[in-house]
Amino acid sequence: MHLEVCHLFKQFKTRQGTLVALKDINLHVETGEFICAVGASGSGKSTLLRLVAGLDMPTAGEIRVDDVPVTGPGPDRGMVFQSYTLYPWMNVANNVGFGLKLRGMAARDRHQQVNYYLDVVGLSHCAQCFPKELSGGMKQRVAIARALASQPQILLMDEPFGALDVQTKETLQQFLLQVWRRTGTTILMITHDVEEAVFLSGRIYVLTSQPGSIKQELSIDLPGERDYQIRRHPRFQNYKDEIVTLLRQEALPILA
Amino acid sequence: MHLEVCHLFKQFKTRQGTLVALKDINLHVETGEFICAVGASGSGKSTLLRLVAGLDMPTAGEIRVDDVPVTGPGPDRGMVFQSYTLYPWMNVANNVGFGLKLRGMAARDRHQQVNYYLDVVGLSHCAQCFPKELSGGMKQRVAIARALASQPQILLMDEPFGALDVQTKETLQQFLLQVWRRTGTTILMITHDVEEAVFLSGRIYVLTSQPGSIKQELSIDLPGERDYQIRRHPRFQNYKDEIVTLLRQEALPILA
């Protein structure tokens, strides 16, 4: 798998005129990587991810997955939104298996695969629950299992933990790392939480605000296992500070 | 001002039976203090704040403000919710002055006071904007100005920055400290963000989960001005770790 974004531009027509959301974005993701893009609110993170997912079309530039240009959404690029977006009328198992059903897999074959991914996210005991019976963290785990069950080439995540409380968020971050290691999925995630980005990813793209463009690319090199303790590691703190300083220059207008 | 919560219990009747949300809560807040209560999701934080605000009635126990028992909501206890809750049909100035209008203050007198608080929150230039034109951070500043304009004895805040992105959140935290110092308002805030609690408050109550009760009370003693740098201070980190460890014991069931 090889995702490449080349000279990507995206403009929106609004009542106030044309808004340049993304300007000359270049990035790439390789098989098995865990990449984060961080940026302030309104820097075009979601727009970028939507373009990669094929949910929207770029104004200029190209996105290629294994050298095939992206022309629309497809199951090779799974997506997890912040807002969970489970199908409320399906139980957890059916939610997880829905992608397979859409592509015509027989119920019996689905069953096996669904169970595997329910096990991966630790929700086997909730297979029959409806989404409304789950907490936010559980919902997001179902959404992740559902995306993984389709075996995408790359998993796109748009601030997946943004709506969770701090404790749940940290638990899920660790959980996501586990899943990543266990399944070997390639992940491109966007977030405004710098700590999250540093904690999770091997490489980070920092975006500028309005228009969004890539300000800097950093490789995160941390020693040992990534667990809770790593956050107190000076190198972790340094990475965080570096990115925060970069973003601070962008975030200032908020208080203007 | 002296807020005192004594042996407070709160139960809810649900379909599954009686749910004990709060169990024997005792706490107090003195004039000019900035107090945080932290707890995992579902630990009854909001319930506690609603009881103090008089929006709900305790099952047992008492809440007293200056030795007067709380029997209902009143302008002496201002409230800021996570969801902004601005009046969408009023411009910013009218939102800020609405509490004064409700209590019969003449438009001319209101004007002066509204301007002062708009200045405090740095939104004088937006006086005529409608809420829908504001970003999340700006909305929350309006909500704070509105609560302050009524000159409450104590300001109650329920995860006021929970819906904001990390950058805006940090900016607003510093801003809130500024406002607190400038106006001398007493603040009782609840949050699940330990870092936020340590950064802002002079004293912290840590709540257990289900039923919510007070697990520990900590005084936060940090040197110098509280600004961005303080977060890297070892004592800050220690406070944070201590509370996180306390909460971790509570948060575990989430992954069960």
Add this chain to the structure above:
Amino acid sequence: SPPTTPTTPTPTPTTSTSVRIGFSAWPGWFPWQVAEEAKIFAANQVAVDLKWFDGYLDSINALTVGQLDGNSQTLNDTLSSVAAGSDQVIVLVNDNSTGNDQIIVRQGINAIADLKGKKVAAEEGTVDHFLLLLGLQKAGLAQKDIEFKPLETGAAAAAFAAGQVDAVGVFAPFTTKALERSGSKVLFSSKDFPGAISDHLAVSRKFLQAHPQEVQAMVNSWFATLDFIQKNQPQALEIMAKRAGVTVAEYKDYDAGTHIFSVAENLKAFEPGQDMTALPFAAKQISQFLVSSGLIKQAPDLSNLFDPQFVKAYAAAHPS
């Protein structure tokens, strides 16, 4: 010779109450419109609030519930209302239907007996329903022998014209519409049952007792109007045709089908007799019919239904 402006020499005090009179689409009642437009009510010193009803049914209801003081309606409707508990008095005969109520059939139906098993539409409980049943009875049939389709008169005519029913019972001017169906013809009409369908001015007893002068003035106006129409044919015809929503030529066709009663005919109709031309006899027959067909539960009290005093007073004042 009578004066050109129709007034009555009967000394009538100027009335203060305005009389609320209702009428609807029937050739025998269009003269009311002439009375109003030619200011004949004013000449007879009575203030009349003349109300036109698109739906005849509503005019009957309006009188019953006291929203009208008087209404032009058929005998069997008056009987139905009285049977339901409304206290009404018949003070004037407007006309008799002498052919304007018709049972119209499609091609291929040539005798009443042919109606057996056919779809026949009429407005339930109206004179045309009555006429239909009279016809059936004559041929030894009853309603159960046909497929009766209860429809509002206008809709019934339309349904027949559109070929949805085999026969229809309607009154003019809807007969014109029904006969537009090619091959259709009149099987029988009110002409075949003289006196069976008579139309009157019925007023509420309460109003009559409180305002006898006004009732008298109404009766006087009616006859004055008839005189006016006679003398100003073209003008009157135009007014009536416009009210009916048809052309003057079409309107003239209705003339033969409705016989407007003169003073003398009025006087005679109020007398007791042994055939349908006598109102008291006809009333008895019709109420029996209404009871036997289940439309009313109990025959109304007929003893106080007719009050010829106003017609008599007019006749006395106008010996011709």
Add this chain to the structure above:
Amino acid sequence: MDSPLSNFQVSAPDPRKMLSPTIFWRIADPIPRALAWILMTLSIVLPFSLWWLIASSGVVAPLFLPSPGQVGGALQRLWSNGSLLKDSTASLMRVLCGFSLAALISIPLGILMGTFTSVRSLAEPLIGIVRYMPAPAFIPLLILYFGLGETPKILLISIGTLFFNTLMVMDAVKFVPKELIETTYTLGGRRRQVLLQVITPYVLPNIIDACRVNMAASWNLVIVSELVAATEGLGRRISVAQRFLRTDEIFAGLITIGLIGLMLDLLFRLLSRVACRWAVE
């Protein structure tokens, strides 16, 4: 820091001036169940008593306002001679058929209009004009084209509900989260699958609710529709009763319709609860 607050005229609010507790006037809060039941009973008992009082006071003639006793008598009479059951069944069937037909068209149409802006553009202007046209005006045309049987009656009821229902279903589709649809795309869903397997089940609770509401609109046409050559039906019963001023039967018919309606309403609520257990209330 700069201007001390004491500059302002507002005296510190008196903490004693709290909002006093209340039970009856609670805003957006449930009231005790017992009170709710008492009030709901009153809701029926009060107007009934008022009616009974006025009727028995004799202020209004029984011809105009029959007493509850008389109406009860009429109900019993109509019941014992079987016509109440026959009429109710006839009207109910008509309304159900007419409404089902309307639902059969309006639900797919509404979903399509809500889903595709193109279909919406194509259908909305026409519907916007036609829905203002009074259904009773279509009677002559319906008779012309469909005769005097059940068809025109059923069609009339359909026309009267069709457009409303379409627009309500269309509005419901607007609330399907866009991200749910997009998630389906990224799971490999085609547009057709999104339409049938995502949007349609999502709006099911709203559809049931729209149907519940519009069922009442159908009943509003039962009188007018049964003017078309009906020989039985509650609407016809009422219009014949009007004709012969049997006020007691008018009332009996109205009450029967009201009760049937209430039952249908409860059935729809039940259906919604059973079929949409998953829905967050």
Add this chain to the structure above:
Amino acid sequence: MDSPLSNFQVSAPDPRKMLSPTIFWRIADPIPRALAWILMTLSIVLPFSLWWLIASSGVVAPLFLPSPGQVGGALQRLWSNGSLLKDSTASLMRVLCGFSLAALISIPLGILMGTFTSVRSLAEPLIGIVRYMPAPAFIPLLILYFGLGETPKILLISIGTLFFNTLMVMDAVKFVPKELIETTYTLGGRRRQVLLQVITPYVLPNIIDACRVNMAASWNLVIVSELVAATEGLGRRISVAQRFLRTDEIFAGLITIGLIGLMLDLLFRLLSRVACRWAVE
């Protein structure tokens, strides 16, 4: 870590199998403005052409389906003799009065029912039964109590819209965020102030929308109401035309009502946009 994924039968999805782009079948996405305008024009032009085609083909007798030309002629005739304007004004006034009366009752009642569970408990069971009762059935009672003037006609239209509108307004109140109400309490607001100064303005956009929708329901009663001793009005024009099978005038009346309705609809939308600029669309 344990089970390798290659165990499963699903071959890795073919990246080429992407959802193909589309313009017409875009789900929950706007379509180009030009296309929208074309479709909206088609929406009117297409049925019109179809009508014109069928009418001029002679398949259907003009009695059943007048040609657009004949209807245009009827419109022109009615316009030039002034009756179209007179009828339209009369009906419009009736509908507006009737609807305003219904709004005057239903808006406050709906707000109260939405706000206070107690008021809701008190009113809902009764409304639940009464709203199923067909408005036309009330005609005899209305004549009885209010005579033959404009009053019963206006009241009939009111009755037909009242309950629907009440329930829609009530539903709108449910969407007022509870925290907005509670914030008002903590600012010192009394319940009365919450009702008048918070809940009422908040639901204003929904009220305008409910009124817009229910205005159409009012027009549905214009024919029935004008059966009550009306001398002018579009409904009366249509019923007279029905009796005499003047299909061209029926169509002319229907089209006039449709166009007036469309204009009212647009006016309400404009009102909503002007009065509720603050509302998030």
